[in-house]
Amino acid sequence: xxxxxxxxxxxxxxxxxxxxxxxxxxxxxxxxxxxxxxxxxxxxxxxxxxxxxxxxxxxxxxxxxxxxxxxxxxxxxxxxxxxxxxxxxxxxxxxxxxxxxxxxxxxxxxxxxxxxxxxxxxxxxxxxxxxxxxxxxxxxxxxxxxxxxxxxxxxxxxxxxxxxxxxxxxxxxxxxxxxxxxxxxxxxxxxxxxxxxxxxxxxxxxxxxxxxxxxxxxxxxxxxxxxxxxxxxxxxxxxxxxxxxxxxxxxxxx
Amino acid sequence: xxxxxxxxxxxxxxxxxxxxxxxxxxxxxxxxxxxxxxxxxxxxxxxxxxxxxxxxxxxxxxxxxxxxxxxxxxxxxxxxxxxxxxxxxxxxxxxxxxxxxxxxxxxxxxxxxxxxxxxxxxxxxxxxxxxxxxxxxxxxxxxxxxxxxxxxxxxxxxxxxxxxxxxxxxxxxxxxxxxxxxxxxxxxxxxxxxxxxxxxxxxxxxxxxxxxxxxxxxxxxxxxxxxxxxxxxxxxxxxxxxxxxxxxxxxxxxxxxxxxxxxxxxxxxxxx
Ligand SMILES: Nc1ncnc2c1ncn2[C@@H]1O[C@H](COP(=O)(O)OP(=O)(O)O)[C@@H](O)[C@H]1O
Ligand SMILES: [Mg+2]
Numbered sequence: 001x002x003x004x005x006x007x008x009x010x011x012x013x014x015x016x017x018x019x020x021x022x023x024x025x026x027x028x029x030x031x032x033x034x035x036x037x038x039x040x041x042x043x044x045x046x047x048x049x050x051x052x053x054x055x056x057x058x059x060x061x062x063x064x065x066x067x068x069x070x071x072x073x074x075x076x077x078x079x080x081x082x083x084x085x086x087x088x089x090x091x092x093x094x095x096x097x098x099x100x101x102x103x104x105x106x107x108x109x110x111x112x113x114x115x116x117x118x119x120x121x122x123x124x125x126x127x128x129x130x131x132x133x134x135x136x137x138x139x140x141x142x143x144x145x146x147x148x149x150x151x152x153x154x155x156x157x158x159x160x161x162x163x164x165x166x167x168x169x170x171x172x173x174x175x176x177x178x179x180x181x182x183x184x185x186x187x188x189x190x191x192x193x194x195x196x197x198x199x200x201x202x203x204x205x206x207x208x209x210x211x212x213x214x215x216x217x218x219x220x221x222x223x224x225x226x227x228x229x230x231x232x233x234x235x236x237x238x239x240x241x242x243x244x245x246x247x248x249x250x251x252x253x254x
Numbered sequence: 255x256x257x258x259x260x261x262x263x264x265x266x267x268x269x270x271x272x273x274x275x276x277x278x279x280x281x282x283x284x285x286x287x288x289x290x291x292x293x294x295x296x297x298x299x300x301x302x303x304x305x306x307x308x309x310x311x312x313x314x315x316x317x318x319x320x321x322x323x324x325x326x327x328x329x330x331x332x333x334x335x336x337x338x339x340x341x342x343x344x345x346x347x348x349x350x351x352x353x354x355x356x357x358x359x360x361x362x363x364x365x366x367x368x369x370x371x372x373x374x375x376x377x378x379x380x381x382x383x384x385x386x387x388x389x390x391x392x393x394x395x396x397x398x399x400x401x402x403x404x405x406x407x408x409x410x411x412x413x414x415x416x417x418x419x420x421x422x423x424x425x426x427x428x429x430x431x432x433x434x435x436x437x438x439x440x441x442x443x444x445x446x447x448x449x450x451x452x453x454x455x456x457x458x459x460x461x462x463x464x465x466x467x468x469x470x471x472x473x474x475x476x477x478x479x480x481x482x483x484x485x486x487x488x489x490x491x492x493x494x495x496x497x498x499x500x501x502x503x504x505x506x507x508x509x510x511x512x513x514x515x516x517x518x519x520x521x522x523x524x525x526x
Contacts, residue, residue, distance in 0.1 A: 057473055059473070083473050088470075092463075095463065095467050096470045098418055098467050098471070100269050100273050100394065108471070108475075112475030112476050120488075142266050156474065160474070160475075
């Protein structure tokens with residue numbers, strides 16, 4: 001499977017990072033992500049999942065080791081080019097939606113990148129269409145429901161047509177219906193997706209590869225079906241089996 | 255609803271009205287800002303005894319409220335916190351200035367009373383004009399207009415962000431207070447022992463939120479230092495009718511300033 005990844009989109013080599021001196025939140029992480037991969041990053045609270053995602057978009061650049069996004073090193077000078085290629089969806093949609101209307105919010109990035117207003121409009125419409133919320137176009141962001149906010153946040157990054165989508169805990173605060181809807185939409189995208197979550201059922205439904213981290217280290221990297229059914233591995237790292245496997249894991253043990 | 259929720263609600267409502275599609279909303283923000291500033295300058299420039307001239311300036315808010323059907327009651331409700339300050343502004347004038355200017359019926363009117371009244375009216379008109387602008391123009395559009403006036407982009411961005419920060423802070427405060435109230439039943443307000451830690455918590459939380467918002471702006475190509483290319487909202491194309499609106503109010507207000515309309519009308523009535 002690995003040989004087929006002709007395009008390596010992201011590589012991390014020996015990345016170590018801490019928010020403060022002498023503190024190491026991520027320790028010696030080496031990973032690579034290829035085109036169209038669907039990767040879940042799992043780990044207990046505080047494991048360093050969000051931190052890892054934030055490093056990929058260059059929100060913190062004072063890490064040791066190196067990170068490359070499509071051959072571009074993640075450095076201060078390159079951030080604008082990198083962020084054109086990567087879309088990052090925040091855990092808290094309210095952080096992402098800060099303009100008054102959905103339209104203006106989705107238009108924020110393309111306008112910053114200097115596209116003409118016609119092009120901006122085309123991109124906004126396309127982005128909204130992709131997550132099936134064209135009808136929310138002129139709505140005020142504070143009035144959206146949790147599920148609508150999540151979809152609108154996704155649209156705000158799609159308007160830059162990124163190659164890579166990062167999502168931090170996308171399923172938090174979604175009811176079952178919105179959750180199913182989100183899974184369907186995500187599975188329709190052809191991008192390289194990296195989803196950080198401790199909601200293993202959600203990961204099961206959206207990812208084919210899983211990376212388990214604990215205390216800032218990669219514990220295991222492999223196919224979702226393998227890792228997500230390994231009760232012992234999960235429990236020794238502060239996680240629990242996906243709900244659907246509890247009590248009937250024997251079905252999958254073969 | 256408690257006071258905080260009410261404040262959040264009012265802000266949201268205001269924003270919704272500002273972003274609505276009324277006829278006043280669809281005028282280019284730039285023109286509205288120009289006329290508002292022009293109006294305020296002219297209003298403030300009246301002589302302190304020229305109360306009749308000043309009264310004529312009331313036509314502008316009056317006409318706007320009427321033809322654009324902007325709810326007047328709601329306006330009063332919203333600006334009522336400021337009104338006492340307007341009243342206080344000239345309150346000492348009657349004591350300081352006892353010149354007799356004329357008489358009203360059988361009572362003598364001193365210069366102080368007149369100048370107090372003009373001061374209050376100036377304040378009121380200014381507030382009304384500002385209100386009319388805010389209620390019909392979204393903050394992004396106002397910022398866009400300010401940029402057209404070549405206000406430095408960093409200042410305009412600050413205005414926009416402070417505006418966002420206020421509602422963020424309000425919401426965060428509301429959350430914290432609710433959590434507090436749920437665990438301190440039957441208590442009115444916050445016990446003063448908890449004040450310090452609550453305020454600290456609030457500051458930290460809202461700063462966290464603000465930082466997240468800022469990060470999400472940066473991730474989408476925002477760059478404060480590159481400022482001049484930052485666009486807040488779609489350009490509004492001015493229609494010929496909009497230019498007429500600008501021209502009419504521009505000259506109309508100026509004539510109100512130099513022609514004492516009320517005095518003329520008054521003297522015609524007295525003669526007739
Ligand atoms: N801005 C920050 N400053 C300092 N420490 C932080 C910051 N953000 C997260 N941390 C710390 O980093 C560790 C990993 O956090 P995080 O990456 O958010 O974990 P996860 O997303 O897996 O729950 C935690 O111990 C957390 O306290
Ligand atoms: Mg996290």
